[in-house]
Amino acid sequence: MSVGTEIMYGESMVPDAEWECYLNQKWNRDIVTGETAKFPELTPQPEIDQRPHKVSFYVEKDKAMKVMQVLPQCLEKYGLDVKIIYSSGIALDVLPRHAGKGQALAYLLKKFEAKGHVPSNTLVCGDSGNDAELFTVPAVHGVMVSNAQEELLEWYSENAKNNHQITHATERCAAGIIQAIGTFSLGPNVSPRDIRDSLKCTVEICNPGHEVVKFYLFYERWRRGEVERSDHFINNLRLLFNSMGTFVHPSGIEIPFSQCIDELANSYGDQLGMQFRVWVDRVSVAQICSDTWLVKFDKCELCGKDRERRVTTVLLSSRHAELPREFMWIYMHQTWLDGLFSGGEDQRPWLF
Helix, strand or coil: CCCCCCCEECCCCEECHHHHHHHCCCCCHHHHHHHHCCCCCCEECCHHHCECCEEEEECCHHHHHHHHHHHHHHHHCCCCCEEEEEECCCEEEEEECCCCHHHHHHHHHHHHHHCCCCCCCCEEEECCHHHHHHHHCCCCEEEECCCCCHHHHHHHHHHCCCCCCEEECCCCHHHHHHHHHHHCCCCCCCCHHHCCCHHHCCHHHCCHHHHHHHHHHHHHHHHCCCCCCCHHHHHHHHHHEEEEEEEECCCCCEEEHHHHHHHHHCCCCCCCCCCEEEEEEEEEEEEEECCEEEEEEEEEEEECCEEEEEEEEEEEECCCCCCCCCCEEEEEEEEECCCCCCCCCCCCCCCC
16 A cells, blocks of 8 residues: 555554564655655645655656655755655655565565465556556566556556566456456456356356355346346245345344345346446455355445445355355345435335
8 A cells, every 4th residue: 555655454454564664764754754845846745645654745747857856865865765756647755765566565475475375376457657666576467457647658668568477458447457367367357247147157257255246236137127037046046045044134133035035036127227236345255164254245225316335244155055066145144334224214125
C-alpha cells in the first residue's frame, strides 16, 4: 500500500513491522516536510494521502522535473536518502530510498522464500508511472492494462519492450488482469458472469469464493427471468444445499435451507424488467479443515431505488456424496451491514 511504503497482512491489516524498521533508515519525515515546504510549486495532497513513509504533493509536470533534481540534494545535507516518484502527470511522492512497489514486492518474495512459501506464480499489474518498479522484479509476470497512462507505456517502450513476461492488455482495468492470467496460463481466466450456464462452472474453474459468486449470479438471473424456469435448476440446488442446513436471517430467525429454496423457486421472474442486481464484495475464504471452508462476504442487492447489504458467512464442504465435483452448503448466517433494512420491517420472502 501507499506506493510500497506499507505492507499489511490479513483482514485485520496487521502491518509488517520489519518493513517499517527497514524504511526508517536515513528517513525523517519532519525534515522532509520542512524542506518541501520551501518549494511553493508543491501543493500538499490531503491528509488522508499522507503516510509515515510517504509525503505526497500535487505539482505540474514542467515544475516537477526541477523539484526532483533539487530536493534530494537538499535532503542529503541532513543525512537523508530519498526516492521521488512522479506519476499521473500531477502526483509527486517523496519516499525513503528503499521504498516503492517493486522494492516491497521483492522484500515479500524474499520473505516468503525464507519461510518456504514461495508463490507458484506472481503477476504484477499497473496503470501509472509509480507501478513501473513492479515490472523490474525478476521472475514475475506483468500486465499493463489497456487504460494505462502514457508515462507507463513510455517506460515499457524504453525498458521492457523485449521482455516476454510483460504484456500490454487490450482490455481495461480488471478485465485486463483476467486477460493476462490467460495469456500467461497462470490459472482460470473466465469470470463467472461470462458463464451463462452455471451448471458448467465446475470445481476445476472454481474455489469456495467462486461458488458463492456462482450461486448469486444464478439467484439474480432466476429472479430476473433470464434463465429457463426449469425444475432441473431447483433440484440441483436441493442437492447442493444440505437438507439439514440452516439459514439465519438478519432478523435472527432460523430457516431451513429447504424452505428458502421453496421460496426461491416461487420467486422466478419476480424482478423481470426491473432494475434488479445482486453482487458480492470483500469475499474472503478460510479453510478450517481438509474438506471444509468458511466464506465471508458482503451480499449486496439493488432493487429499484432500494439497496441493502448483508454481511454473510457461509460454511461449505467439498465432501459431497452425490456430486463429488461440487461444494455442499452447510450453513449460512447474515446480518444487516447498514443496520436495519431501509424499508422498515422486512416482509419479503425468506430468500438467501
